[in-house]
Amino acid sequence: MTTLHITQQKQQVFTKMVLDTWASKLNQFDKLLSELSDEQLLKEVAPGRNRGIYLLGHLTALADSIFPLLGYEKLAPQLFQPFVHLPDQKNGDLPAISELRQEWTKVKTVLAEKMAAIPADEWFQKHTSISAEDFEKEPHRNKLNVVLSRVGHVDYHLGQLQFLKTK
């Protein structure tokens, strides 16, 4: 095996590690969503904290915000203002939960398709919001790192959302 093959193999192994972790988080979120009724999603996850509907919109908007970093257009840009910029209960008329569930499924599905089409090598290129100069000094700020940094964000809110389940 040549050294070049080893490099390619390592890249593939590492890309698989991160993308599998991301996919498993999204599956966990999907499963939780399927277990929660619209009525449960209208409740606060803990007294005085965000409602389920807000976290559903928030996670959808944040997953959607990965598209531009990889060089694609957002699918649900209208969700960013009410579910990221503004706090819950101060964000006016929100879409129906059925609509948010659909937006989530759309974003998740298309994102998975786009991600699967990116070759291992390209994951290690710079994402769109870092300059070529900075990237030279900090090569870990690549496209794959965008996904890696979002894994934790999904988990952070999953831990809260599961409080909506009855024990």
Add this chain to the structure above:
Amino acid sequence: MTTLHITQQKQQVFTKMVLDTWASKLNQFDKLLSELSDEQLLKEVAPGRNRGIYLLGHLTALADSIFPLLGYEKLAPQLFQPFVHLPDQKNGDLPAISELRQEWTKVKTVLAEKMAAIPADEWFQKHTSISAEDFEKEPHRNKLNVVLSRVGHVDYHLGQLQFLKTK
């Protein structure tokens, strides 16, 4: 630059991505702990859910359980039974919070030292709980993946623990 150098550089980039993410989570947990009083940690994070003290012991025990996977001895094995095997409120007499804070600091500090001493190449070798045969087929089940999989776990509980902070 030779291809071998490129391989080494790529490996260093991979390990830095994961280890930096891990370190930043632990710092986030540390910061939150410093902001929470012992009294706050004795409260449930949400009605009928785990208390802060349980999650502190739980996160310490789970970080401690990384040592054997990397080939080292656990530092606080006594925490596994009450904070992982048993649920909160059914786990008998717990250590004082001051003691748990010390255990956390010890585990976190020594783990960081051990991790920093592992060369990039070794992170891509198999962890101790997978057979050489399985590892041949699934090379992503390496030491670095152990750390990667724990990042999300910390975040999951951080999202819950921050409910203990007064708004």
